[in-house]
Amino acid sequence: MNPPADSSPPLRTKHRRWGLVLLLLACAVVFAAAVHLRDDAPKKGQPSSSRLSGQVAITTATAKKGNIGVYLDAIGTVTPVYASSITSQANGLVTAVKYAEGQMVQKGDPLIEIDPRSYQAQVVEAERASGSDQSRRRARPNLSTRSRC
Numbered sequence: 001m002n003p004p005a006d007s008s009p010p011l012r013t014k015h016r017r018w019g020l021v022l023l024l025l026a027c028a029v030v031f032a033a034a035v036h037l038r039d040d041a042p043k044k045g046q047p048s049s050s051r052l053s054g055q056v057a058i059t060t061a062t063a064k065k066g067n068i069g070v071y072l073d074a075i076g077t078v079t080p081v082y083a084s085s086i087t088s089q090a091n092g093l094v095t096a097v098k099y100a101e102g103q104m105v106q107k108g109d110p111l112i113e114i115d116p117r118s119y120q121a122q123v124v125e126a127e128r129a130s131g132s133d134q135s136r137r138r139a140r141p142n143l144s145t146r147s148r149c
Contacts, residue, residue: 086111092118 092114099111 088114090114090119092116 094112095115096113097111098113099105099109105111
C-alpha cells in the first residue's frame with residue numbers, strides 16, 4: 001500500500017528552492033550596493049586606498065621667531081618651577097601697582113605704592129613727642145647730675 005506516485009516534487013522542496021533564490025537575490029543586492037558605495041567614495045572627496053599608493057602631500061612654511069601660545073584645558077594643579085613669597089615691609093593702603101602679571105622684575109624694583117598719609121601722621125606725632133621731651137629736658141637740666149652722687 002504505497003501512496004500513488006506523483007510526478008511533482010514535494011511542497012517542502014519548492015519552498016526551499018524559493019528561499020534559496022531569495023537568499024541569493026538578497027546577497028546580490030547587498031554586493032551591488034557595496035560596489036556602488038565604493039565607487040562613489042572618491043567623488044565625495046574621500047580618498048580611496050588606490051589613489052594614495054605611497055604618495056604624501058608636503059607643504060612648507062617659513063620659520064619665524066615669536067611667542068607660542070600654549071593653552072591646555074584640564075583639571076589639576078599647576079606647580080611653578082621657581083616660586084617667591086612676596087611680603088611687605090610696611091602695611092598700608094595700596095594706591096598703585098607698578099608691574100604687570102608675568103613681568104620680569106629685579107631685586108629692588110618698586111612693585112607697589114602705599115598711601116603715605118598714615119606714615120606722615122606717625123612722623124608728625126613722633127616729632128611732637130620728641131619736641132615735648134626735649135623741652136622737658138631743658139627745663140630740668142640738673143636732674144641727671146643729682147642721681148650720680
